[in-house]
Amino acid sequence: MTATEMKITLGPLSLIPPGEGRSFEIAGERIAVFRTRGGRLFATQADCPHRNGPLADGLVGGSTVICPLHGWKFDLSTGAAAPASCTLKTYSVSLTDQEQLVLTLPVPEP
Amino acid sequence: MMGKSLFPQGCSMKRNLVVIGNGMAGARTVEEILTRGGADLFNITMFGDEPYGNYNRILLSSVLNGTQQEQEIFLNPIEWYRENKITLHVGVYAESILRKSRCVLGADGTIEPYDKLIIATGSRSHVPSLEGVTMDDGSDKPGVFVFRTLDDCREMAEYARGSRGRAVIIGGGLLGLEAARGLQSYGLQVDVVHRGLHLMNQQLDPQAGSILKTTMEQMGVGVLLGKNTTAVLGEDRVTGLRFADGSGLACDMVVMAAGIKANAEIGRRSGLQVQRAIVVDNQMRSVTDPNIYAVGECAQHRGHVYGLVAPLWEQAKVLADHITGRDPSAAYHGSKVATKLKVMGVEMAAMGIVEPVDERDEIVQFTEPKRGTYKKLIIRDGRLIGAILLGDISKAAYLMQVFDRGTPLPEERLSLLFDIGAPAKKITIEEMPAEMQVCNCNGVTKGALTACIKAGKRSLNAVMEATRAGMGCGSCKSIVNEIIEFACGGEVEEDPSIHFYVPGVPLSKPDLIRAVKEQGLRSVSAVFGALAGGKEDPASKPGLASLLNTIWAGEYVKERDARFINERVHANIQKDGTFSVVPQIPGGVTTPAELRRIAEVAEKFRVPMVKLTGGQRIDLLGVKKEDLPDIWRDLGMPSGHAYGKSYRTCKSCVGTDFCRFGIGDSTTLAIKIERNFQGIDTPHKVKMATAGCPRNCSEAMVKDIGVVAVEGGKWEIYIGGAAGAHVRKGDILCVVDTHEDVLKYAARFMQYYRENAKYLERTYGFVERAGIDKIRAVVVDDSEGIAAKLDSAIQASINAYRDPWKEAYTAARATEFSSLLPVIQ
Numbered sequence: 007m008t009a010t011e012m013k014i015t016l017g018p019l020s021l022i023p024p025g026e027g028r029s030f031e032i033a034g035e036r037i038a039v040f041r042t043r044g045g046r047l048f049a050t051q052a053d054c055p056h057r058n059g060p061l062a063d064g065l066v067g068g069s070t071v072i073c074p075l076h077g078w079k080f081d082l083s084t085g086a087a088a089p090a091s092c093t094l095k096t097y098s099v100s101l102t103d104q105e106q107l108v109l110t111l112p113v114p115e116p
Numbered sequence: 117m118m119g120k121s122l123f124p125q126g127c128s129m130k131r132n133l134v135v136i137g138n139g140m141a142g143a144r145t146v147e148e149i150l151t152r153g154g155a156d157l158f159n160i161t162m163f164g165d166e167p168y169g170n171y172n173r174i175l176l177s178s179v180l181n182g183t184q185q186e187q188e189i190f191l192n193p194i195e196w197y198r199e200n201k202i203t204l205h206v207g208v209y210a211e212s213i214l215r216k217s218r219c220v221l222g223a224d225g226t227i228e229p230y231d232k233l234i235i236a237t238g239s240r241s242h243v244p245s246l247e248g249v250t251m252d253d254g255s256d257k258p259g260v261f262v263f264r265t266l267d268d269c270r271e272m273a274e275y276a277r278g279s280r281g282r283a284v285i286i287g288g289g290l291l292g293l294e295a296a297r298g299l300q301s302y303g304l305q306v307d308v309v310h311r312g313l314h315l316m317n318q319q320l321d322p323q324a325g326s327i328l329k330t331t332m333e334q335m336g337v338g339v340l341l342g343k344n345t346t347a348v349l350g351e352d353r354v355t356g357l358r359f360a361d362g363s364g365l366a367c368d369m370v371v372m373a374a375g376i377k378a379n380a381e382i383g384r385r386s387g388l389q390v391q392r393a394i395v396v397d398n399q400m401r402s403v404t405d406p407n408i409y410a411v412g413e414c415a416q417h418r419g420h421v422y423g424l425v426a427p428l429w430e431q432a433k434v435l436a437d438h439i440t441g442r443d444p445s446a447a448y449h450g451s452k453v454a455t456k457l458k459v460m461g462v463e464m465a466a467m468g469i470v471e472p473v474d475e476r477d478e479i480v481q482f483t484e485p486k487r488g489t490y491k492k493l494i495i496r497d498g499r500l501i502g503a504i505l506l507g508d509i510s511k512a513a514y515l516m517q518v519f520d521r522g523t524p525l526p527e528e529r530l531s532l533l534f535d536i537g538a539p540a541k542k543i544t545i546e547e548m549p550a551e552m553q554v555c556n557c558n559g560v561t562k563g564a565l566t567a568c569i570k571a572g573k574r575s576l577n578a579v580m581e582a583t584r585a586g587m588g589c590g591s592c593k594s595i596v597n598e599i600i601e602f603a604c605g606g607e608v609e610e611d612p613s614i615h616f617y618v619p620g621v622p623l624s625k626p627d628l629i630r631a632v633k634e635q636g637l638r639s640v641s642a643v644f645g646a647l648a649g650g651k652e653d654p655a656s657k658p659g660l661a662s663l664l665n666t667i668w669a670g671e672y673v674k675e676r677d678a679r680f681i682n683e684r685v686h687a688n689i690q691k692d693g694t695f696s697v698v699p700q701i702p703g704g705v706t707t708p709a710e711l712r713r714i715a716e717v718a719e720k721f722r723v724p725m726v727k728l729t730g731g732q733r734i735d736l737l738g739v740k741k742e743d744l745p746d747i748w749r750d751l752g753m754p755s756g757h758a759y760g761k762s763y764r765t766c767k768s769c770v771g772t773d774f775c776r777f778g779i780g781d782s783t784t785l786a787i788k789i790e791r792n793f794q795g796i797d798t799p800h801k802v803k804m805a806t807a808g809c810p811r812n813c814s815e816a817m818v819k820d821i822g823v824v825a826v827e828g829g830k831w832e833i834y835i836g837g838a839a840g841a842h843v844r845k846g847d848i849l850c851v852v853d854t855h856e857d858v859l860k861y862a863a864r865f866m867q868y869y870r871e872n873a874k875y876l877e878r879t880y881g882f883v884e885r886a887g888i889d890k891i892r893a894v895v896v897d898d899s900e901g902i903a904a905k906l907d908s909a910i911q912a913s914i915n916a917y918r919d920p921w922k923e924a925y926t927a928a929r930a931t932e933f934s935s936l937l938p939v940i941q
Contacts, residue, residue, distance in 0.1 A: 016939055021931050025641075025677025030937045043641055043652060043677070060693040060935070063681040067620075067654030074681045074689050076558075077587055079655075089582045 016099075016107040027062035027071065032109065038062040039099055039107060040071060040082055048082035049097035049109055055087075061094075130159050133439070134220050134228050136210040136382065137236035138164025140173055141412025141428050143192050145234060148436035150200060157440055160202045161228050163220065165237075166265055167207035169193045173264075174425065180269050180298025187776075210237075213386035215405055232407055232439055235394060237379035239413040239423070240264055241291075243372050247347035259354030261371045263295045272371065276302040279368045283307075284357060286345055287373035288315040293459045295371045296337050307338035307365065309345060309357065311374070319455065319466035323483065324490045324504050331462050331488045340365075378414045378421060393421045398447040400435040411435050418450050427451035454516045456509060462488065465512035467519045468502035469494055477501070480529045491533045498524045500532075510535060545595075545602045554595055557588020562599060569603040575611035576600060577619070590876075591841035618660060618875055620644070620653025625874065629667060638668055640678035658683070659875030662761055665797045666870045669909075670916035676932075682759035685933060686920040687744055690737065693935065695744060697723075697736040698758035699751050700794065703768045703786035703806075704732030710753065717750045731765035731803065733758060741935040748921040754794070755921040761876070763793040763802045763866070767815070771808035771825075778808035780825020785855050789823075792859055793866065795917050796910070799873040799882075802866065817845050820879040821862050826851070831858050835865055835891070836883030844880045847888040850896045864895050864903060867910035 014032055016039065022028045027040040029052040036052035038061045046069065054061050059075030066072075069082045080087050085094035098110040133149070135142050146160060154160070164170075170192040178184040197204040209223040213233065220228045241262035243249065251257050261272045276283065276299055283299045285292045288310025296306045308315070314325025315332070329339045344360035348370060356366040378393035388404045389395045393416035395403050400415065402408040412428045413421065422428065430451055437446035454467030472479060472494050480493040487507060493515070494502035500519045505512055511533065518525060525532060550563030560583045573579045576597050580586045586593040601608050617625040621643060628647070637643045640660045644652050657678040665672045676684050687695035699714065714734055718726050724738035733756050739747060748755075757764060768786030772778040786806045793802075805816040806823045816822030818839035824832045830851050837846030850861055868891065873882040883891060893899035895906075931937065 014939060017937070021937065023676060023931075025675065028931055028937055029935065030939050032939045036936065057691065058693070060689075063684075063689065063693070065654040065657055065680065066677065067652035067657060070654050072654050075691065 011110050011112050014109045014111060015102075016109055019101060019105045019107055021107070025066055027064065027066060029060060029062040030109075032111065035111075037097060037109065039109070040066050042066055042069070044068075047099045047101065047107070049099040050080070050082060050085055051095040054078055055092045055094065130157060131231035132229055133158035133160050133232045133234070134230035135160065135162045135234045135236060136213075136220060137234075137238060137379075137412075137414070138162050138166070138170055138204065138206075139236065139238045139412070140170065140191070140425065141238060141414075141432065142234070142236035143170035144429065145236060145411050145432040145435055146200075146202065147192075148432045149440055152436050152440040152442045154436070154440050155200065158232070160200070161205070161230075162197070162202055163205045163208055163210040163222060163228075165207070165209050166267070168266065169196065169204075169206075171266060176263070176266065176269050177294035177298045179266070180263075180273060180295070181301040186266065210382060213382060213408070215386055215408075218407065230407075233409070234435070234439075235383060235402075235408065235410040235414055236412050237382060237414045239376040239378045241372050242375040242377040244286075244345070244374055246345060248350070249348045251352075257348065257350065257354060258352065259350065259369050260348060261369070263291060263371055263373055264376075269298075272299070272369075273302070275369060276304055279304070281305070281368035282366065283369040283371065284309055284365060284367045285371045285373050286357075287375065288312065288339065288341070289318060289373065289375065290316060290457065290459065291376070292371075292373035293332070295373050296332075297460045299369075299371070300335075300337065304369070305338070306336075307340060307367070308332070309340045309343045309359075309365070311342070311344055313342050315339065315341075316459070317470075319464070319470065320504055320506070321470045321492065324464075324492070324506050327483075327485055327488055327490050327506055328459070328462060328464075330485070332460055335460055337460065376413065376423060378416075380414050383410065383414070390416075392416055398434075398449065399438045400431055400448060401438075409435050409439065417448060420450060422451060422453065424453060424455055426455075427453065452520050454519055456512050456516070462507065463509045464507075465505040465509045465516065466503065467516060468500070470502060470504065472502075480532060482533050493529075493532055495525060495529075500525060545598055554599065555583075555585035555588065555592045557592075558584040560585035565596060565599050566603045569600055574600070574604055574609040576608075577611040577613060578609075589841040617663065618653070618656035620651070620656030621648045621660070623647060625663075625872065628663070629871070632664065632667055638664065638671060639673035640664065640675050642673075658761070659799075662797045662799065662875065666909075666913065669912035680761075683761075685741060685744055686755050686759065687739065688759035692738075694738045694740055696758070697739050697744065697747055697751075698729060698733045698756035699753035700756040700790065701733050701753075702790035703766065703783045705768075705783055705787065706734075713751060713753075717747055720750065721747055729758065729765075731758070732767045733765055742933050744933050753921075754919040757795050760795075760797070761800050762798055763796045763804070766790050766793075766804040766806060767819075768806045769808050769813040771806075775808060777811060778825070779827055780808050780829070780831060781855075782806040782808035782814070782823075782825060785823065785831075785858060788855055788859060789862065792863070792914060795920065796866065796870075796913055798866065798870055800876050800878045802869075802879065804862070815839065818843065819846065821865065822846055823858050823862070829853060831855075833858060833861055833865075836879045836888070838878060838880040842878075842880055844884075847883060849888075849892055860907070861895060863910045863914075864906045865891065867906040868895055870910075871906075 016030055022041040025043045027038050029036055029038050038050050038052040040048040054073040056078045057075055059073040061071055061073055063074045064071045070079055071082055072079050080094050085096040100108050102108055169190055172189045172191055175184055175189040179186055205222055205226055210220050211223050212221050218230050241264045262268055282305040285296050285308045288308050292308055296308050300306045314322045315328050332339055345357050346360050347358040349356040354370050356364055358364045380390045380393045383394040384390045388402045393414050394410040396410050396415045396417050397403055400409045400411055411431045413423055431448055434446045434448040437443035456465040476496055478495045482491045489507035492504045499522050503515050548562050552562050554560055554562050564583055568579055568582050573582050579600055586596045613619040615624050616622055617628050631647055635646055637646055640657055643660050658680045661678040681689050687697055718736055721743050723736045727735045729735045766786040766789040768782045771782035802820045804821045805814040805819040807814045807816040808825050816824050817834050818837040822834040822837055826832055832851050833849045834846030835849045838844045869882055
């Protein structure tokens, strides 16, 4: 195996209203995808490392998400918590010409 | 005539227990016996001299002065006797005990055989044998009263209503002062004549007595001390008193309250040993006859006859343990007498001895006569053996406990008199140990805070951000700020954002409102674009959404992403990402049909927990996000708004519909309030309550807005109450006459709060910051001429209300309620 990543089509962009996030389940993994009002897309692990809050239900602004349970803040582009204490796993997500969301996942080496 | 006809012969295995006396002692003892399975052991028969069930004699003075109704002081109504299969000879005086044949004879000819007998005949007022106290033929002289029974109370009230003259109480003890208080409310001039040299000489020392005298005189009660009454004057009714010193006092009414005397005659007549009362052993049995017990004021134990209830409760327990065989070794060892009482509105507590009796006895004393405060403790060998508290009895509970238990006292005697536990806060912070937890929500210690400040954070927001202190319930914020001040030594950096309405838009609330209105900004994204350089601050979004909704009402352009998740999905998010669903139940009044529907929904959707909320609603907890619209549809009820920064719920008591005490229709009012304010956005949540009487069962005084019915058909409106992380009693905004006025002023205050409070500022903070006088001026007196504007603004919000649940399950937002979207690979 030489492929180290795989691309998964999540569905149309319209699944996620502007300024919000949604959680997806992909091969047993839970991933949150965010669409900011500025048109940027981000993908991170779905559950907050603090107490497993659903990050996709959080408030999004700029490139920040605030967990709905206890207000932990994370930078969506780097996954870093503010204040720094832990980091979210981040993934790359993009849009096709047909406005389809595509997630790029690393594939573990066999 | 045998009194056992109620019971079939099959019950004759039980022994016969007869109780003479149906006062507090008799009835309480029977209650104690019943709780120990006494109903299976005994056929119980009681003799009650008075023609009633059993009542709380201590409250007679409240009945006399009208603060309580007769029916309120009843302890056991007649039905109680029936339910417990007790034969009650009501209004029958027990004349004698035939100890040989073990029978009690009633004055009406009743004969009751007993195996065990309890004498609980109590005591009566001691009427001194004065000249002229009765008519020449021995009958009662009109105008002379004793104060002991409900009938005495009624007769006194009747007589007092008819006259407008002077009433004199003979006796300056507890009972006399209570009678004085009662009679004063009839508009009579009341004087207390006391033989002793100071009032309440049983419980108080001369100094306390003299402070009490001053207080009483300020309340208009005359006090004559050292007066020995020798005669009651008047031919056919009372006209005055004569004293041993030759002086006299004209009056129209005399109340004898010069002490009590045990009703022990029945014991004496039947050959039991009687001194001041019936002499009993440690099991409360007569020392003469082991089948006869005596309890309460008619019993004398180790030389003591107690006239207070606390010893009586202890005696009743021992008696019951012994007579039922529950604990044959139960023994009464006497009571340490400690009382807490309120005389003429003066609070006092007294225990043990009133004066030192031994050289070792140490006195700790504080006097402040101007405020009627007096405290005196008598300590022997480091233990409390006597105390008097007058005026301020805040330490009474503690002192009564150490007195009763004989606990060694702390060396620092000052702390026995005053609560000095909370010295100035600066000292507290300096002394506060580093490991002490300041933020109890996020577990942040003082040490963590000072470390953060030393590392360079010098503003409240910066420290909160860095440590999370104050970011839970927020109640520790002020302490965090004080720690910063202390640790920075005055070099606190003020975060400019504390003056902003929300941190992400650099404008105060009035400036922001002006800009929003001038520029016609109707959505949150428009505000960021125009006023924050396009920079979106996620934490500022819900505050802006709330404000825009307040400003524009129906014209506000909703953007769901600006709302906290709760307000997006109209439910409250839980720790596991599920939600709680609270349907609207206005006033907490529901129906069987509604309950059935809720039950069916709970079963159908396998709701893990169904719970009643603190706001009198029903909460379905643990609901999956995707089930929300279906649950709402099946419930067919509007949203109960238990999730937003908005009007939440209005609790109510049952008001006038069923409650015996209700004087205002609080339930209907609560329902109107809920229908009016449902879903109204506010800077923080607004919880309300209505109470149908000042008993305040719905806790209206600690609500953001509370309404309490008071006599005269009026409603008091309280604002700024709290009973959560912070506790505060609300301030009275105004008193109004109608439900409509309640709605009007509550709405106007709510709109003023909406327009002027910072985001997430509860009413308790807002009312303190703005000041109740200012708020009252604006809201009630329209001092700024904006009342009409406030009224129409909130009316616009009320009119714009749509039930979000109905909207949600008809909305075409496909993924709104999906907690997890599946991906097909």
